[in-house]
Amino acid sequence: MLRLENVRIETGDFTLTADLELPPAARVAVIGPSGAGKSTLLDTIAGFLRPKAGRILWQGRDITGLPPDQRPVGMLFQENNLFPHLDLMRNLGLAVRPDGRAPDAEGRKRIGAALARVGLDAMERRKPGALSGGQQSRAALARVLLQARPIMALDEPFAALGPALKAEMLALVREVAEEIGALVLMVSHDPEDARRFADLTVLVADFVAHPAVATAELFRNPPEALRAYLGE
Amino acid sequence: MALRPVAIIAALAVAGLTLGPVAAVLVFAGGGAGLGPGFGQALRFTLVQATLSAALSVLFAIPVARALARRRFAGRGLLIALLGAPFILPVIVAVLGLIAVFGQQGLVNDALRALGLPGFSIYGLHGVVLAHVFFNLPLATRLILQGWLAIPAERLRLAASLGLSPGAMVRTIEAPMLARIAPGAFAVIFVICLSSFAVALTLGGGPRATTIELAIYQAVRFDFDLGRAAVLSVVQLGLALAAGLVALQLSRGEGFGIGLDRVVTRWDGAGAAARISDGVWIVLAALFLLAPLASVVVRGLPGLPLMPVEVWRAATHSVTVALGSTVLCLIWALPLATRAGEVVGLAGIALSPLVLGTGLFVIVRPFANPFDLALVVTALVNALVALPFALRILRPEAEAVRADFARLSHALGLTPWAWTRLVFLPRLRRPLGFAAGLTAALSMGDLGVIALFADPDRTTLPLAVYRLMGSYRMEAAAGAALLLLALSLALFWLFDRGGRVNAEA
Numbered sequence: 001m002l003r004l005e006n007v008r009i010e011t012g013d014f015t016l017t018a019d020l021e022l023p024p025a026a027r028v029a030v031i032g033p034s035g036a037g038k039s040t041l042l043d044t045i046a047g048f049l050r051p052k053a054g055r056i057l058w059q060g061r062d063i064t065g066l067p068p069d070q071r072p073v074g075m076l077f078q079e080n081n082l083f084p085h086l087d088l089m090r091n092l093g094l095a096v097r098p099d100g101r102a103p104d105a106e107g108r109k110r111i112g113a114a115l116a117r118v119g120l121d122a123m124e125r126r127k128p129g130a131l132s133g134g135q136q137s138r139a140a141l142a143r144v145l146l147q148a149r150p151i152m153a154l155d156e157p158f159a160a161l162g163p164a165l166k167a168e169m170l171a172l173v174r175e176v177a178e179e180i181g182a183l184v185l186m187v188s189h190d191p192e193d194a195r196r197f198a199d200l201t202v203l204v205a206d207f208v209a210h211p212a213v214a215t216a217e218l219f220r221n222p223p224e225a226l227r228a229y230l231g232e
Numbered sequence: 233m234a235l236r237p238v239a240i241i242a243a244l245a246v247a248g249l250t251l252g253p254v255a256a257v258l259v260f261a262g263g264g265a266g267l268g269p270g271f272g273q274a275l276r277f278t279l280v281q282a283t284l285s286a287a288l289s290v291l292f293a294i295p296v297a298r299a300l301a302r303r304r305f306a307g308r309g310l311l312i313a314l315l316g317a318p319f320i321l322p323v324i325v326a327v328l329g330l331i332a333v334f335g336q337q338g339l340v341n342d343a344l345r346a347l348g349l350p351g352f353s354i355y356g357l358h359g360v361v362l363a364h365v366f367f368n369l370p371l372a373t374r375l376i377l378q379g380w381l382a383i384p385a386e387r388l389r390l391a392a393s394l395g396l397s398p399g400a401m402v403r404t405i406e407a408p409m410l411a412r413i414a415p416g417a418f419a420v421i422f423v424i425c426l427s428s429f430a431v432a433l434t435l436g437g438g439p440r441a442t443t444i445e446l447a448i449y450q451a452v453r454f455d456f457d458l459g460r461a462a463v464l465s466v467v468q469l470g471l472a473l474a475a476g477l478v479a480l481q482l483s484r485g486e487g488f489g490i491g492l493d494r495v496v497t498r499w500d501g502a503g504a505a506a507r508i509s510d511g512v513w514i515v516l517a518a519l520f521l522l523a524p525l526a527s528v529v530v531r532g533l534p535g536l537p538l539m540p541v542e543v544w545r546a547a548t549h550s551v552t553v554a555l556g557s558t559v560l561c562l563i564w565a566l567p568l569a570t571r572a573g574e575v576v577g578l579a580g581i582a583l584s585p586l587v588l589g590t591g592l593f594v595i596v597r598p599f600a601n602p603f604d605l606a607l608v609v610t611a612l613v614n615a616l617v618a619l620p621f622a623l624r625i626l627r628p629e630a631e632a633v634r635a636d637f638a639r640l641s642h643a644l645g646l647t648p649w650a651w652t653r654l655v656f657l658p659r660l661r662r663p664l665g666f667a668a669g670l671t672a673a674l675s676m677g678d679l680g681v682i683a684l685f686a687d688p689d690r691t692t693l694p695l696a697v698y699r700l701m702g703s704y705r706m707e708a709a710a711g712a713a714l715l716l717l718a719l720s721l722a723l724f725w726l727f728d729r730g731g732r733v734n735a736e737a
Contacts, residue, residue: 046643047642048639048642067642067645068639068642068643068645069642069643069644069645070645073643074643075639075643077639077640080636080637080639080640081640083637083640083654083655083659085658085659086654086658090654094644094646094650094654095644098644098645098646098647098650099646099647099649099650100646100647100649100650100651100653100654101650
């Protein structure tokens, strides 16, 4: 269970409050108008922002003060998910050995398996620049898979992909998340993503991250803030 | 990635090594030594030559920049690249080239004599200003060219569709741009010329052409009057700080800008008169810059076999000093490549090498023979002086690397060493190579502190050239100057190239 307890986040003159719970191994969409604070919410859970007030708990443990790498969160960013000058083996190696040393045979085997899992067999020596956009997304997903953290935070990582590729990646995320039993938090500005991918949806609007609601239910009976966002 | 302590240590080292000598100079100057005879003259000469040099550089840069901005011709890119070259050109090499063209036996005086006209002497105010314009005309041209390129294309199109006359073009477009750029360019060049030492040493001298920097040197070397040197250093420090602050206020351009070889599509200046005058300015500027360099090569080649063996030893010293100050400068620059760090680094540019050198001389003297430390002090001061330039090159890229990859690195929990080794340094290869090249070339060509400290056993190549000139062995001096030029360019090229090779993505 991920719990945000009376959390208040302030960046500049922007404020976002959140008081909500998310069950483990759920797929959760975070939607809302741009600038509402969707990424801010994710950054707070991932540890890039410290809330001004409130606590963040994972399975009852307070993680509010932990740095990003000690949180149970693996994150896919909008961009810069891979270091462009390192090949995939070195890139993924950093998920295994953050001190930058070469991974041992066991580590290399895990990296190869993760790459194979996302359909990038035998691409260990490629640099990101030599991959297509879809392949880069897959490689980044392989990194999250290697980290095997119980929460996967996706900050619109597939926004630059076409509709077919995006659907393919979402399906892959779903499989990977099920394998490691992870809670998936996915920011999107596309309500269709939420409907297709997520059992639960968190609506971020009017400076509040609202408690999660079953996605089908939410769209059947949208509250005022969601109606305004959808333009209905 | 917690590299803060390293940055703080680096900042403290820079502050200590700049403020320490200044403090030493201030304490020593408190001893009540006078300014000495000829101080008024030196102050006046310093201000007059700096004003003239800056004014002439900017004045001539205006038509040259206008011509470069609106003409396309074969070799335009090369000429613009060449405008960056004086920065890494050793002063003594340029001086020898200028003497070859404008000196007593030079091409210009020969031509004047052939025409039955009186010749002129390159020594004194003329020569100092001439050399300063040689070095700073390219800088002023680059700054003004940047101003031209910053004018939105729409405005030039509007001017074309309105059919503005040349006069109206100047009033509505060029004059406002110059009003914005020229004062800053003037101020920057004024500051540079204010602390001119090597030019004044070689082409000035004598009571009527002595800058304050040169007076400091003379007080130390000839009179061994450290008290007077310290007082003069305080004056120089005040001048440079005051002028530097004004320049910082006035100037926003950088002069390092890339992309200057872009041609903006223009519709003005199609008339014959404009085309001819643009052509004349471009040819004159190219000749003025290229003729001295060409004559260094032409005169240097036969001089190479005439070089005494000391020259080779001096060359070894110079390369060692250059490599040492490059390493030192980069070790400082990497942790300081932040906004705050750049301010710390500016200390190096505000302080003249001679002032730093005098301060270090005063500090070191009670403990060791300063002359034994000549090369070490030279490398140290060169690194400090090059630091602001290295920071200006590195900071934007370093900030971009942090902005792009800090989150990913935090998420992975990279150790500081892994971040430095695997991300920060590899991503900074190109600007690091460029900064290293500039630092090495600047240090290689430096003729400042070394003149203050050197004895016959510990010279650098620029000083060896100067001494050969002083003993009228001009052929050998020309050969050594060519060697110096080749080594400076080679160091720059090697480092810069090292940053580019295989640096894809």
